[in-house]
Amino acid sequence: MATGKLASDYEAWKKLQALYQSKRSSYVLKDLFAADPERFSKYSVEFKTSAPAVDILLDYSKNLIDTEVLAGLFALAREANVEQFRDDMFAGKHINTSEDRAVLHIALRNPPVSEGGWDIKEEGATTGVQEVLAHMKEFSEQIRSGSWKGYTGKAINTIVNIGIGGSDLGPVMVTEALKHYSQRNLQLHFVSNIDGTDLAEVLRQCDPETTLFIVASKTFTTQETITNAESAKEWFLTSAKDKAHVAKHFVALSTNTEGVTAFGISEANMFQFWDWVGGRYSFWSAIGLSIAISIGFDNFREVLNGAHEMDKHFKSTKLEENLPVILALVGIWYNDFYGAQTQALLPYDQYLHKFADYFQQGDMESNGKTVTKDGSRVDYETGPIIWGQSGTNGQHAFYQLIHQGTKLIPCDFLAPAETLNPIAGGKHHEILLSNFFAQPEALAFGKTEQQVVQELGPKQSQNAALVKSKIFEGNKPTNSILFQKLTPGTLGALVALYEHKIHVQGAIWGINSYDQMGVELGKVLAKAILKQLPDPKDVTGHDSSTTGLIHWYQAHRNK
Numbered sequence: 143m144a145t146g147k148l149a150s151d152y153e154a155w156k157k158l159q160a161l162y163q164s165k166r167s168s169y170v171l172k173d174l175f176a177a178d179p180e181r182f183s184k185y186s187v188e189f190k191t192s193a194p195a196v197d198i199l200l201d202y203s204k205n206l207i208d209t210e211v212l213a214g215l216f217a218l219a220r221e222a223n224v225e226q227f228r229d230d231m232f233a234g235k236h237i238n239t240s241e242d243r244a245v246l247h248i249a250l251r252n253p254p255v256s257e258g259g260w261d262i263k264e265e266g267a268t269t270g271v272q273e274v275l276a277h278m279k280e281f282s283e284q285i286r287s288g289s290w291k292g293y294t295g296k297a298i299n300t301i302v303n304i305g306i307g308g309s310d311l312g313p314v315m316v317t318e319a320l321k322h323y324s325q326r327n328l329q330l331h332f333v334s335n336i337d338g339t340d341l342a343e344v345l346r347q348c349d350p351e352t353t354l355f356i357v358a359s360k361t362f363t364t365q366e367t368i369t370n371a372e373s374a375k376e377w378f379l380t381s382a383k384d385k386a387h388v389a390k391h392f393v394a395l396s397t398n399t400e401g402v403t404a405f406g407i408s409e410a411n412m413f414q415f416w417d418w419v420g421g422r423y424s425f426w427s428a429i430g431l432s433i434a435i436s437i438g439f440d441n442f443r444e445v446l447n448g449a450h451e452m453d454k455h456f457k458s459t460k461l462e463e464n465l466p467v468i469l470a471l472v473g474i475w476y477n478d479f480y481g482a483q484t485q486a487l488l489p490y491d492q493y494l495h496k497f498a499d500y501f502q503q504g505d506m507e508s509n510g511k512t513v514t515k516d517g518s519r520v521d522y523e524t525g526p527i528i529w530g531q532s533g534t535n536g537q538h539a540f541y542q543l544i545h546q547g548t549k550l551i552p553c554d555f556l557a558p559a560e561t562l563n564p565i566a567g568g569k570h571h572e573i574l575l576s577n578f579f580a581q582p583e584a585l586a587f588g589k590t591e592q593q594v595v596q597e598l599g600p601k602q603s604q605n606a607a608l609v610k611s612k613i614f615e616g617n618k619p620t621n622s623i624l625f626q627k628l629t630p631g632t633l634g635a636l637v638a639l640y641e642h643k644i645h646v647q648g649a650i651w652g653i654n655s656y657d658q659m660g661v662e663l664g665k666v667l668a669k670a671i672l673k674q675l676p677d678p679k680d681v682t683g684h685d686s687s688t689t690g691l692i693h694w695y696q697a698h699r700n701k
C-alpha cells in the first residue's frame with residue numbers, strides 16, 4: 143500500500159463505519175428486494191470469454207448492501223490504491239516487500255507475446271516460463287503415451303506427487319476438479335503428511351517398476367517432503383537396487399537446483415520455477431506437472447488460459463464490474479464492519495470438493511496477518527477463516543448453524559449449469575441445482591413466526607418454544623456463482639477470481655499477502671525438539687506443559 147496508512151484511516155472506511163452504525167437496520171434483504179424489482183440485474187455481473195469458452199455469472203444481490211454501501215466500498219478500493227497495487231503486480235514490481243520479490247504467478251498463464259500475451263517486465267519471466275511449459279508438455283506426453291519406460295522397460299501407470307502446502311493442495315484440488323478429463327489408466331496419489339502412514343498407505347498400492355515419483359518443493363528444504371522423498375527412494379531402491387534407475391522414476395519440481403541434484407535427481411529431470419511464484423500460487427507452474435500428466439497438457443494449458451482471461455478482466459475492467467473486486471469488497475463489508483469471522487465456500491459440484499481446502503491455504507496464508515507492510519499493527523480484522531464443503535453434503539452437516547446459529551457466516555455458493563455426469567436423465571443435476579437455488583433463498587428470506595404458526599396449525603402453535611425453534615430469521619448474505627460447466631478454462635478462471643479477491647483484500651488492509659512468516663516459528667521449535675526426543679534428560683528450555691507432554695510421550699512410546 144503506497145500510502146502507508148491503516149485501512150481504518152481512510153475517509154471511505156470511516157464513512158462505511160458510520161453507515162453500518164446508523165443504517166444497519168435498514169439492510170434487510172426482504173425489504174431491499176421488495177423495494178427494487180431490478181435488484182438482481184443491478185447486482186449481478188457476467189464474465190464471458192470465447193477462447194476458452196467460459197461463462198460465469200456472479201449474483202451478489204443477496205448481500206446486505208445498497209447503492210450507498212457499494213459506493214462506499216468502491217471509494218474505499220480507490221482510496222486504498224487498489225488499481226495501482228494491481229498494476230504494480232502485473233508490472234513485476236516487488237510487491238512482496240518483506241521478501242523483496244515480485245508476485246508473478248499471473249505470468250505463468252500469460253501466453254507468449256507472439257500469441258497476444260503482454261510483456262511481463264521481469265527478467266526471464268516469459269522465456270523461462272515457455273521453456274518449462276514445453277518441458278512439461280514433452281514429459282507429460284511421454285508418460286501418458288507410455289513411451290517413458292521404467293527401469294524394467296514397463297510403462298508408468300502410477301504417479302505419486304510428494305509435496306506439502308502449495309506443492310500439494312493445488313495439484314490435489316485441480317486433479318480432483320478435472321477428473322472428468324483425466325487419463326483413467328493412470329493412478330494418481332498425493333503424499334504430503336510427514337506421518338509415515340501417508341506414504342506407507344500409498345506405497346502399498348504402488349509397483350516400483352511402474353511408479354513415477356514427483357518430488358514437488360519450491361525450496362527443496364521442506365522437512366516433510368524431503369523425508370517422504372528419501373523414504374520413497376529407499377523403498378524404490380530396495381527393488382531397483384541400482385541408483386542409476388532413480389532417473390527413470392524420480393523427477394523434481396523446484397526452484398532449488400542444488401538441493402535437487404544433492405537429492406540425486408539430475409537437472410535434466412528437474413522442472414524449474416522461480417522465487418516470484420508463491421507456493422500457494424504455484425500450481426500454474428511446474429508444480430502443476432501431475433495435473434498435466436493427469437488431464438493432458440492441452441487441458442492444463444486451458445486451465446492457464448482461463449485464468450489468463452480472468453487476469454485480463456481483473457486488470458482492465460472498471461471496479462464496479464470487476465468480479466474479484468466485487469467479491470473482495472463485499473467480503474470486507476462483513477469481515478470488518480459486521481464482524482463476521484468466517485467465509486464459507488460451498489460448491490454444488492462434487493468435482494470441486496477440494497475447493498475450500500485449497501483456498502484455506504490460498505486465503506488464510508495470504509491474509510492471516512496482523513501487521514501492515516510498514517510494520518503497523520492493524521486495528522481491524524484481516525483475513526477471514528475459510529471453510530466449506532461441497533453441496534449437498536454440507537446441508538446435512540453444518541448448514542443448521544448457518545441458518546439458525548448466532549454467527550453471521552457469509553457464503554459463496556457455486557454451481558455449474560451443465561453437469562459432466564447427466565446420469566438418470568439429468569435428474570441428479572436438477573435436484574442438486576434446486577438445492578443450490580433454495581439455500582441462498584432460505585438464508586436470505588427465512589421464515590417468519592406467522593408462517594410457522596400457519597404451518598403448524600392452531601393446536602401445535604400453542605407450543606411457543608416449538609414455534610420459536612422453527613423460525614428462520616433470514617437476512618443471511620450470500621453470493622451465487624453460476625458457471626456453464628466445469629471445463630479446464632472455467633476452473634482456471636474461478637481460481638484466478640478468488641486469487642485476485644485475496645489480492646484486493648490484502649491491498650485494502652495494507653498487509654503483505656505474499657509472505658508467510660507465520661509458518662516459520664513452529665518449524666524451528668520442532669527441529670529443536672526433534673533433537674531432544676531420544677533422551678528425557680535433554681528436554682530443556684520449555685514451559686512445564688511442553689516438557690510434561692514430551693516426558694509423557696517418552697514414557698509411553700514403543701510400549
Ligand SMILES: O=P(O)(O)OC[C@H]1O[C@@H](O)[C@@H](O)[C@@H](O)[C@@H]1O
Binds near residue numbers: 309362364507
Ligand atoms: O514447496 P515447499 O518449499 O516445499 O513449501 C511448501 C509449503 O511450506 C509451507 O511452510 C508454506 O510456506 C507454504 O506456503 C508452502 O507451500
